[in-house]
Amino acid sequence: MTQVTLPPLAMNGKDPSNLRGDTIGAERYFDKDFAQREWDHMWTRVWHIAGRENQLEEAGDFVVHDFMHESVIVVRQEDGSLKGFYNSCAHRGIRLASGASSVPSFTCPYHGWVWNIDGSLDDAPDAFNFPKGNPCGKIKLKTVRVDTWGGFVWYTMSEDAPALLDFLDPLPKLMQGYPLETLVRVCQLRIDLRTNWKFAPDNFSESYHVQTAHPQIPEFIDQDVDVSRLEMYPNGHGRTIQPFRPSLTRRKPGDATPMFDALLEQWDIDPESYPDFESKVKQGWLDLKAAKHRLGPERGFAHYAGMSDEQITDSIHTTIFPNISITFNPDSIFLMRTEPHPTDPESCSFDFWAMEFPVEGAEFAQTAMVGNERLPLAEAELDYRQFDGGKGIAELDGGVIMQDLMLAEDVQRGMRSRGFAEPYFANSETRVRYFHEVLNDYLEGRR
Numbered sequence: 001m002t003q004v005t006l007p008p009l010a011m012n013g014k015d016p017s018n019l020r021g022d023t024i025g026a027e028r029y030f031d032k033d034f035a036q037r038e039w040d041h042m043w044t045r046v047w048h049i050a051g052r053e054n055q056l057e058e059a060g061d062f063v064v065h066d067f068m069h070e071s072v073i074v075v076r077q078e079d080g081s082l083k084g085f086y087n088s089c090a091h092r093g094i095r096l097a098s099g100a101s102s103v104p105s106f107t108c109p110y111h112g113w114v115w116n117i118d119g120s121l122d123d124a125p126d127a128f129n130f131p132k133g134n135p136c137g138k139i140k141l142k143t144v145r146v147d148t149w150g151g152f153v154w155y156t157m158s159e160d161a162p163a164l165l166d167f168l169d170p171l172p173k174l175m176q177g178y179p180l181e182t183l184v185r186v187c188q189l190r191i192d193l194r195t196n197w198k199f200a201p202d203n204f205s206e207s208y209h210v211q212t213a214h215p216q217i218p219e220f221i222d223q224d225v226d227v228s229r230l231e232m233y234p235n236g237h238g239r240t241i242q243p244f245r246p247s248l249t250r251r252k253p254g255d256a257t258p259m260f261d262a263l264l265e266q267w268d269i270d271p272e273s274y275p276d277f278e279s280k281v282k283q284g285w286l287d288l289k290a291a292k293h294r295l296g297p298e299r300g301f302a303h304y305a306g307m308s309d310e311q312i313t314d315s316i317h318t319t320i321f322p323n324i325s326i327t328f329n330p331d332s333i334f335l336m337r338t339e340p341h342p343t344d345p346e347s348c349s350f351d352f353w354a355m356e357f358p359v360e361g362a363e364f365a366q367t368a369m370v371g372n373e374r375l376p377l378a379e380a381e382l383d384y385r386q387f388d389g390g391k392g393i394a395e396l397d398g399g400v401i402m403q404d405l406m407l408a409e410d411v412q413r414g415m416r417s418r419g420f421a422e423p424y425f426a427n428s429e430t431r432v433r434y435f436h437e438v439l440n441d442y443l444e445g446r447r
C-alpha cells in the first residue's frame with residue numbers, strides 16, 4: 001500500500017485495517033425500526049446546520065429548520081447572541097414560525113400568545129382565565145443549544161453532546177485557511193428524492209464511482225486512486241484531497257487538456273511551455289500554486305490570502321458526520337446534505353448549496369455554476385423541487401449532481417432486492433465502511 005503523510009488524528013481512508021469489520025446489511029436502508037433507532041440515538045445527539053449567519057444580522061432575524069418531525073427556530077437576540085427554540089408554542093403546541101424572516105416577537109397564530117425573541121412569554125389574551133395563574137413570566141419556549149462555525153448556524157437537541165468545535169474536530173483547524181464567513185450562497189436547492197438519506201454519505205465518502213458515473217471529471221480533477229489522499233477522523237468525519245489537474249492515467253485523446261490550459265492561461269502561465277503532458281500536469285500544478293499566491297490578491301481574489309498551497313489548487317471533499325458533505329474548492333464550496341423523510345426511510349431531501357468566495361468587482365460567481373448558467377453573486381432564495389426522474393432539476397442535466405441523483409433512486413431499489421445481501425467493498429471505499437461503523441457506535445451506545 002502507498003505510504004501517505006496524513007494530518008494529526010487522521011487514519012488512512014484506503015486502509016481497511018483501520019476498521020472493525022462490521023457487517024453493513026441492506027435493511028438499514030429501508031427498515032423503519034432502524035430509522036427510529038437513528039432518530040433516538042443519533043439525530044437527537046448530533047449538530048445540525050440551521051442556516052447562515054448572514055441571515056441573522058439584526059435582532060429578531062430568524063431561521064427555521066425542519067428536521068423529520070421536529071422543527072427549530074434560531075433567532076438573533078438584542079445583545080447580538082443567538083438563541084434556539086423548539087418551534088412549538090408552549091400553550092397547545094402549534095408551530096410558531098416557518099421559513100426565514102424578521103420579527104419583533106412571535107405571535108402564535110392559534111390563540112395569540114406573544115413570545116419575545118428570547119423565548120419568554122410577553123402576552124396572552126385573557127391571561128386572568130388560567131387556573132394555574134397568568135402564564136406570562138412563568139412559561140418559556142424550550143431551548144436548544146446553538147453555536148456557529150464557518151458562517152454556518154448550528155444547533156443540537158442534546159444537552160450532553162460535545163461542544164460544536166469538539167464535535168467538528170479537527171475540521172475547523174484543517175479548514176482555517178478558508179474565509180468561510182464571506183461565502184455567498186448563490187444557489188439553494190432542496191430536492192425530494194426516493195432514497196434513504198445514507199445514499200449521500202455513502203456516495204460522497206468514495207470517488208471509486210467517478211470514473212464510471214462522472215466521465216467528465218478526470219479532465220479537470222486528478223482522482224487516480226494513487227493520487228487521492230483519503231482521511232478518516234475519530235468523530236466520523238472524512239476528507240478526500242485531489243488536485244485540480246488532469247488525470248495522469250485517464251487521458252483525453254491526444255492528451256488534450258483544454259480546461260487545464262485555460263486555467264494556466266488565467267494565471268499567466270503558457271501551457272505550451274512544458275515539454276510533454278506529464279510535466280505540464282505535474283509542474284503546471286506547482287506553477288499554479290505560486291502564480292495564484294503571487295497574483296491572486298492584486299486581482300481581487302482576497303480569499304487566497306490565508307489559503308495553504310493545497311487549498312489554493314486542490315479539491316478537498318469533506319464529509320461531516322453524519323449527513324453533510326462539503327467540497328472545498330479554491331473559489332467556491334458546494335454543500336450537499338441529505339435529511340430523512342419524517343416517516344418513510346426510503347425517502348429523503350437533498351440540499352445543494354453552491355457558495356462562492358466573492359471576487360472584488362465580480363457581478364457573477366466565477367465557479368459556482370448550476371448547469372451552464374452563470375449565477376449572480378448574490379444570496380439566492382430557497383428553491384424546492386421534486387426530483388421526478390431528473391425532470392425536476394432539468395437545468396442540472398449532464399452535471400455531477402444530476403449524475404449522482406440519477407443513481408440514487410436505483411441504488412435504493414437495488415438494495416431492496418432479494419438478490420442483494422451486503423456490499424463487497426474496495427480498499428478505496430474504506431471511508432464508506434467507517435461511516436457505518438461510527439453510525440453503529442451511536443446506535444449501540446458506544447458514543
Ligand code: FES
Nearest residue numbers: 089091092108111
Ligand atoms: Fe399558541 Fe394557543 S397554541 S397560543
